[in-house]
Amino acid sequence: MGARLSIKPAADFCLPRDACSNGFMLLAPNRWSFGSQSLDRPLSLDGRAVRVRVSQPGASPDDCSSWGAPVGIAVDGALARDERAAVKQLIARMLRVHDDVQGLHDVDTRLRATGRGRISRSPTFFEDVIKTITSCNVQWGGTVAMNAGLCALSAGGAFPAAAKLARTRPATLRAKCRVGYRDVSIIRTAKLFASGNADPAWFEDPAREDDELFAALKRLPGVGPYAAGNLMQLLGRYSRLAIDTETLRHARTALGMTGDERALRKKVEAHYERFGAERFRVYWFELLAEYETKHGPIWMWSSDNGAGDITKP
């Protein structure tokens, strides 16, 4: 008999809409089930993996009266009291269940009716960092394959812990996970986290200045301007864009901008500057709306049907 946990989320939280707000939800070890509108994945608890299924019965993005219902977590196995608290904390971080999105809706009123504003992430900052590194300089299919390979390294299929990756040889990562030249960056980053020289609490400290945080992120191996920008939003800092080729495509096709790459970057920065501290989220939900125009609501996509065409992050 497994444990059953419950989280009381923010009043406008809607699992299908808020979980499926980031392509990371389609990467291993996450599995979004289109049929049951639930999220399955293993979580690491002090070295052992427990499988969880997260659901919010009755929640529908199209029915605001269904938002805010309790989020249920079904755990495959029994949990000690401290483990129950840990599971709830990891899921709450991942889904941002308590985030307030009013500030975003104040600057972008288009999002009010949809309730959108939460961008999901990983249960841990370390997983966010490695997933971001695997999203650089590769097409989405490559990122999917790399994360599947990384999770295959761990018993139970959980995302590997920093200590585990720190002990892995570069050749093993290349051969089994197809990470290519990112092998050294991933292992160096894992060593920083495993040794305590990179402290998640330091990066997650809300008192940290954006500039200081961005500079520290760029010092992580394999993290450049794009990756640092993406990690900023994963840390809840939305004042910077994470400009990649998809941003430039959006600038050309949706915003009608022209020019070479340098010119486009300047125009994109100028375009979103008026949204201040909410720059990234305004950009991201514009991009998401564009995808959904082509492919339908993102919560109707599934990890089982090819992971869709969504790009990073």
Place this chain on the structure above:
DNA sequence: GGTAGACCTGGACGC
């Protein structure tokens, strides 16, 4: 500070 080239993989394409 700006630029060029290497890094690796998978997909597209031509033969």
Place this chain on the structure above:
DNA sequence: GCGTCCAGGTCTACC
């Protein structure tokens, strides 16, 4: 089936 080319950010060397 095989070879070639290309796309995707980061890093380093160089100007």
